[in-house]
Amino acid sequence: MGGILRVALAGQPNVGKSVIFNQLTGLHQHIGNWPGKTVEKAEGTLHFGGYTVDIIDLPGTYSLSAFTIEERIARDYIALERPDVVVNVVDASSLERNLFLTLQVLELEAPTVVALNQWDVAKKRGLQIDVRKLEESLGVPVVPTVAVTGSGLHRLLERVIEQRGKKSSFPRYGREVEKKVRILEKWLGGLEYPPRWLALKLLEEDEEVEELVGEARPEVLSHVRKMRRELEKTHGERPTVVVAAERYSLAGRIAREVQTAVPAGERLSDRLDRITTSPLTAYPILALVMLSLFLVVFQVGGRFTWFFDSLAGRLEGLHWLPRSALGGILAAASVALPYIIPFYLLLHLLEDSGYLPRAAFAMDAIMHKMGLHGKAFIPAVLGFGCDVPACLGCRIMETEREKTLAAIVVTMIPCAATTAVILGLVGKFVGLPAAVALYVLHFGIVLALGRLLFKLLPGEPVGLIMEMPSYRIPHLPTVLKETWGRTMEFLKIALPLVVLGNVALSALYETGATGALNTVLSPLTVGWLGLPAMAGTVLLLGILRKEMILILLATALGTANFSSVLSTPQMMVLGMVSMLYLPCISTFVALGKEVGWRRAVYVAFLRVLLAIFIGGLLYRALSL
Ligand SMILES: Nc1nc2c(ncn2[C@@H]2O[C@H](COP(=O)(O)OP(=O)(O)OP(=O)(O)O)[C@@H](O)[C@H]2O)c(=O)[nH]1
Ligand SMILES: [Mg+2]
Structure with missing residues (x-):
């Protein structure tokens, strides 16, 4: 045992x-x-x-x-x-x-x-x-x-x-296919795969298996071709279809034999399905869902900041923690977490309900404008949580071209950390409408960029083929567990980086390097974007993680009451630049792995240029 x-x-x-x-x-x-x-x-x-x-x-x-x-x-x-x-x-x-x-x-x-x-x-x-x-x-x-x-x-x-160790029985198909399989499998022993399976795959024209057998047993292939011709002659279909049909018919027969159904009337889930996919209602519902998502997060997050603030006040007394590290932890807790936790929770509820594939269906027409189809909307929604899984999620796209296009576009979606920056800075100190306006502007830019990329990587999107799972009442313990897991992951990955960033910033201060760096960057940050000079280092370190922008800003300004130090246009510009300028390091790595490093570098470069250009314009427009 x-x-x-x-x-x-x-x-x-x-x-x-x-x-x-x-x-x-x-x-x-x-x-x-x-x-x-x-x-x-x-x-x-x-x-x-x-x-x-x-x-x-x-x-x-x-x-x-x-x-x-x-x-x-x-x-x-x-x-x-x-x-x-x-x-x-x-x-x-x-x-x-x-x-x-x-x-x-x-x-x-x-x-x-x-x-x-x-x-x-x-x-x-x-x-x-x-x-x-x-x-x-x-x-x-x-x-x-x-x-x-x-x-x-x-x-x-x-x-x-x-x-364990027991051999399972295997399914038997129609007599004609079985006869051919039996002949073929005799010649296919001693290879890595089971002979019967190889025989079936050869009959159904599996290219990979054909190549493998072609190398090890080339003489078998002429027999296989002859058998395929025979199958095609008797059934009037391609052999691939013949073998698949054998499986379908056996699956259907077994299901019919073992299953009985008591007919049910139209269920609530069917009705929900109808109203969330029919064009007249789908768009307003989608807009409502997304807007309430932000509204709830903003409200809940706002309420919770006071809790973390008071906690932070108590922790201030602990002198055994180095100041810069403590500052980082406290800032992370008070400015980022209150928004991130409710955001994850709602996102998981949405994900578990089965709404996302419907939203993807509704978004199909708009996504086509970027040469994508609606399916890309699913990783895009995940991107609101974190752009790394969103980038990996683009593998659900059917072709390499669509995967690349989708990955570049979805990694521009503002993740939970970026949302914390926007809500904690612009939402809290300028107002929610201003934050929503930034989002709308940002999505306009993403759409335009997607369209530009589509011109560079032309090709028609394949049609949207996606299974629609039924609606389900989200299973609360599962959703809570997911949220907890994500939050812990966030803390594990983010906190050390946040502390590191804070320590780095203090070290830069001590050595006087911040001043030098800020001066070098000031034509851009101060001259063009209208920000205070210290925004240079803050944005530079912000690529470690996006919420760092808010956290370091608080450290550098010496207060989390941003409106006392920054003007409204400055906060808006900083928010816009944070969304656009660069993906964080983890997202950049994920993007590089999925679409190739050269493309990832191009994208990053393009985004920085765009952020600077748009940020400057926005500053001028707001300062009129
Ligand atoms: N009611 C109910 N829901 C379930 C059960 N098992 C899974 N689910 C739900 O089904 C959905 C899919 O579950 P997953 O475990 O993510 O499915 P998966 O097979 O790993 O899916 P992929 O990774 O996409 O291939 C989730 O919303 C689950 O909460 C079950 O036994 N009962
Ligand atoms: Mg799975």
């Missing part, structure tokens, strides 16, 4: 793999009600039944061909890394579509357990599934689960342990 067990979670997008992963490992994988969140595999461990269980959360895929990066990650992991057990997570409320993938997982012949997740949702919709019968049809254990409450997960792990 005992030892290490490697268990991979595989399944279609948005079925609940990451919730299961988080429940089992206590880690914080991104969760939300839209397909395509997990883009890289993640790993975590737990101890169960005397085993150390390594769990791998794979990206969601509709199938296991090698069309997308996610599909390749998932299929290579199962086929080549050979986990001890694969847990195929299935959405019980849409069984037939999910079984299409289950069959492909079984084709890979790894020991498999099916988690029949979202069991609660299926029940609520009047769907009954005969679990025993499903087990018989698939030949593997099936465990109903409700990931968000953790129900069934214990049983799932028990079945996983029983299943």
Whole structure:
């Protein structure tokens, strides 16, 4: 007994793999009600039944061909890394579509357990599934689960342990396909992948497998071509379609056999779906949702600053902390956190409800103006939280060109830290309408820039094909957990940087370097932008993290009551420049990795120029 067990979670997008992963490992994988969140595999461990269980959360895929990066990650992991057990997570409320993938997982012949997740949702919709019968049809254990409450997960792990080392049965398709597979698999033994799977993939014209077999067993390919021709002749369809149709028909048959549905009337979620996607109501709702998001954050954040302020007052007495470090921590706590926490909370509520794909649908026409389609709006909304996941999220775009375009555009979305700067500086001291005006101006610029990029990287966006998950009442504990995780992550990453920035600023002061730096930059900062000279160092250090601009500003000015030192135009210009000028370092790295370093540098350069140009114009316009 005992030892290490490697268990991979595989399944279609948005079925609940990451919730299961988080429940089992206590880690914080991104969760939300839209397909395509997990883009890289993640790993975590737990101890169960005397085993150390390594769990791998794979990206969601509709199938296991090698069309997308996610599909390749998932299929290579199962086929080549050979986990001890694969847990195929299935959405019980849409069984037939999910079984299409289950069959492909079984084709890979790894020991498999099916988690029949979202069991609660299926029940609520009047769907009954005969679990025993499903087990018989698939030949593997099936465990109903409700990931968000953790129900069934214990049983799932028990079945996983029983299943290790056992060979799963594989699905059998129509007689004609099977006959060909049987002949081919005899020639395909001894390669890395299971022979039966290779045979099927060869028949369905999988280019990657064809290349692999072409190198190892070139003589097989002529037989394969002949077989494909035969299939095409008898079925009148391309072999790819023939094999896929075999899977669809088997999935459909199994689903029909094991499932009974009690018809339900129009549900509230259907009605909500209608009003949030029909053109007449979709736009006003979208505008209302976004505006209330900011309004609530502003109100709640404003109320909470006093709490942190008084806390800060008490901490001031602690002399054992170095002053510059203390200043950084206090400033972070009092100016940034009160806005960031409610913002994360609302964003997660929105994400978990299933509204984002509808918003994406509504935004399709506007996004087309930038050569993108509506799907790019999902990472864009995530960008309001943090631009790093937003940038990675652009992988849901279908082509490389669209991914690049989307990544450049979404990393310009003001993140929670930038919002803290805008709300804490402009919103608080000039007024909320001024803050909203800055946002509107900023989005106008982003749109114009997107359009310009579209001219530079021409091409037609592919049509919007996106699954619409049903609306769901957000699961509060999950949302709270997500918010907590994000806030902790923020503290872990931000606080050390904030302290570092503050210490750096004090050191620069001590050595007199601030003065020199500010003087060098003053033609720009003072002459053109109309800001006080110290804005130079503040903006420079602000690229570590955007909220630093506000925090360092408070340190440099010696007060968080900004309006006593800065004029209204100055605060507006500083806010505008903060949004535009540069992505923070982490975002820059993410952008570089996704679109290439040269492009990332160009983008950064362009943004600085734009910030200086627009900031100067704004200063002049406001000072008239
Ligand atoms: N009611 C209910 N909701 C669930 C259950 N499991 C997951 N969810 C919700 O389903 C949504 C998707 O869950 P995720 O874990 O992010 O899905 P995923 O399979 O990792 O998705 P991708 O990473 O996009 O492939 C979230 O909104 C969850 O809160 C469940 O058993 N019951
Ligand atoms: Mg996931």
